[in-house]
Amino acid sequence: MGQPAPDPKETQRHMSTSPAAVQQTVVDFLTLTAKMRDDFTPDMPLYAGGVGLDSLETAELSATLEDEHGSDPYSTGEMPQTLNEILAFYAAAPAEA
Amino acid sequence: MSHDTAAYDPAPHYDRITAAWQLLLGDELHYGVFATGDEPLDVATRALTTRMMDGGRLAEPGTDGAPLRVLDVGCGSGAPACDLATETGVEVVGITTSAVGVDTARARAAALGLTGVTFEQRDGTDNRFADAEFDRAWVLESSHLMRDKDALVSECARVLRPGGRLVLCDLVRWREIPFSEVRERRVDFAVLREAFGDAHFQSLDDYAALAAAHGLVVDRSDDLTAATLPTFDRWRANAATHHDEVVELIGVQGHEAFVRSCDILEAFWRDGTFGYGLISATKAS
Numbered sequence: 393m394g395q396p397a398p399d400p401k402e403t404q405r406h407m408s409t410s411p412a413a414v415q416q417t418v419v420d421f422l423t424l425t426a427k428m429r430d431d432f433t434p435d436m437p438l439y440a441g442g443v444g445l446d447s448l449e450t451a452e453l454s455a456t457l458e459d460e461h462g463s464d465p466y467s468t469g470e471m472p473q474t475l476n477e478i479l480a481f482y483a484a485a486p487a488e489a
Numbered sequence: 490m491s492h493d494t495a496a497y498d499p500a501p502h503y504d505r506i507t508a509a510w511q512l513l514l515g516d517e518l519h520y521g522v523f524a525t526g527d528e529p530l531d532v533a534t535r536a537l538t539t540r541m542m543d544g545g546r547l548a549e550p551g552t553d554g555a556p557l558r559v560l561d562v563g564c565g566s567g568a569p570a571c572d573l574a575t576e577t578g579v580e581v582v583g584i585t586t587s588a589v590g591v592d593t594a595r596a597r598a599a600a601l602g603l604t605g606v607t608f609e610q611r612d613g614t615d616n617r618f619a620d621a622e623f624d625r626a627w628v629l630e631s632s633h634l635m636r637d638k639d640a641l642v643s644e645c646a647r648v649l650r651p652g653g654r655l656v657l658c659d660l661v662r663w664r665e666i667p668f669s670e671v672r673e674r675r676v677d678f679a680v681l682r683e684a685f686g687d688a689h690f691q692s693l694d695d696y697a698a699l700a701a702a703h704g705l706v707v708d709r710s711d712d713l714t715a716a717t718l719p720t721f722d723r724w725r726a727n728a729a730t731h732h733d734e735v736v737e738l739i740g741v742q743g744h745e746a747f748v749r750s751c752d753i754l755e756a757f758w759r760d761g762t763f764g765y766g767l768i769s770a771t772k773a774s
Contacts, residue, residue, distance in 0.1 A: 446689070448682065451672035466668065 409461050409482040417460045418475050421453050434475040442474075506686075507566060507589050509738040512731040513724055513747055517572075518565040519630040520660075520765060523719045530723035537658065537713075538569050538629070544709055544769035545625050545656035547577045552650075556580045556605065557624040560648060562613040562641070563631020567594025567606070574598075574606045579625070582618075584611040614640035621650040628657040632696075633688040639699055646703035651774040655705055658713070658767035662690035666762065677753045684743075684750035693766035705770035714764025721755040 415434070422428040427443050429436070436442045438450070445453065450466065457464035457478070465472050465481035472478045510518055521533025522540055542548070551557040557579040561570045564583025567590075574581050583594055583606065594608040611617060613628070614637045626645035635641045645655050671678060681688065697707045728735065728748050735744045757763040 446687075447666075447668060447671045448675060448678045451668065451675045452679070454672055455675060466672070471668075 407460070407462050411479050411483070414457070414461060414479055414482050415475060417457060418453070418478060421456050425449055425452070434479070436475070437473055438475070439473070506739060506743075507587065507593060509735045509743065509747075511566060512735055512738075513727045515723075515727070516566075517568045519569075520713075520717045520720045521723065522713055522716045524716075526719045530720070530727070533720065533723070537717075538572055540711075540713075540767060541569070541627065541629055541656050541658055542573065542577065544658075544711075544767060545627055545654055546769075547573060547579055547625065551579075551624055558582070558622070559625040559627055560584070560616070560618070560623040560645070562616070562626060562628045562645065563634070564594055564608060565590060565629075565631070567597045567608055569627075569629055570594065570606050570608070571598055571601055571603055573627070574603050575601070578605075580605040581607070581627075582623075583608040584613060584616060585631075586610065586612055614644060616644050616648065618648045620647055621653075623648050624650060624653045626653070626655045628655070628659070630659050632657060632659045633690055634686050636687075636689055638689075638691055638695070639702075642696070642699040642705075643703050646700070646705055646772060649705075649772040651772055653772045654769060655700060655772070656767070656769040657696060658765070659696075660688070660690050661693050661696075661764055661766040663692065663714075663761050663764055680746055680749050681753055684746040690763060693768060696766070696768050697770075700768065700770040705772055707768055707770040709767065709769040711767040712764065713767060714758060717765040718755070718758050721751045721758075725751050 419428065422432070422443060427445060427449065429443060432443065438445050454464050454466035458467060461482065463485070465478060470481060472481060515530045515534050517534040517538060519534055520537060521530050522536040523533045524536065545559075547557060547559070549557070559573060559579045559581045561581050561583040564570050564585050567583055570581040570583040573579050585591060585594070585608070588610055591608045591610050598606045598608070613631065614635050626649055628641070628645065632638060632641055642655070649655065693710055693712065697710055700707050725748060728744060728751070732744065735747070754763065
């Protein structure tokens with residue numbers, strides 16, 4: 393048995409910094425870590441008072457974003473508070489991302 | 490580590506690991522305080538319990554000669570509560586969010602024939618007891634799994650009568666860990682989370698400040714980091730001795746995560762990141 397063929401949609405998402413791709417990465421991460429809320433919106437705080445990510449979960453999100461999209465805002469010293477702020481980072485630096 | 494207070498229920502973690510941890514950590518389910526480093530683990534865990542008893546001044550008489558009434562917050566499997574009642578004659582109400590913990594603790598008290606010890610499934614950060622219902626609040630190594638430390642200390646202070654005492658010991662953080670370091674060492678932190686649950690450590694000064702903020706006068710603040718360090722050797726030895734039983738209870742991955750977490754924590758102990766501390770405080774009369 394050989395390796396299964398890669399999912400074209402996954403391949404397309406990998407390293408893409410389109411808003412849809414980045415948003416899907418964040419949503420997948422929140423779902424995987426059981427932090428996704430039914431009332432989640434792109435403006436909801438990601439940490440206390442919102443989704444509730446702690447420092448370790450935020451570090452894991454940072455690494456996931458870098459793995460999936462080639463860079464991440466946290467590693468540049470930024471601390472985006474919402475999904476919209478994460479999207480803004482990639483929108484502002486598409487060439488680097 | 491994080492200071493956020495988003496809801497986290499440690500009960501599933503305790504439900505999953507209680508039986509395995511009795512084999513790995515010893516019957517008292519907590520660290521040991523070693524005087525020489527050569528003592529058996531049970532002697533050292535007993536020494537920590539004794540130190541807590543001293544900090545709580547449990548030998549003092551209660552009001553009007555009645556037994557002291559002690560709230561054990563995060564009572565684990567009930568061993569310290571039963572020891573307290575047996576040795577000092579106090580009445581103990583142990584609370585934990587873990588149903589398995591309550592069942593285990595009740596069975597322990599029943600087997601010992603203790604009548605002054607009861608256990609209930611309650612949350613230490615919202616315990617629902619009446620104000621000034623207890624003479625002592627006892628928090629032995631449970632606060633690291635309660636994200637809202639302010640609520641924990643506030644609730645302890647609230648249920649203490651004037652002149653009552655809080656005694657708390659737990660893992661502590663000795664330095665701020667920058668985000669870049671959390672990210673770099675996230676694999677290690679994830680192993681700790683798998684083995685020990687979603688723990689969040691505060692500094693000993695943070696605990697003292699919380700106590701003061703809720704009307705308690707801190708009279709003791711002990712750094713027990715060096716004295717608890719040999720605990721990891723003993724836990725690793727237990728993991729080897731009880732390998733098959735532990736694997737049966739929490740799986741190969743759980744066993745491996747526990748052993749790995751001992752190595753990681755020991756390194757953090759040695760490099761001054763984490764450690765162990767105890768505080769005691771009195772509620773103003």
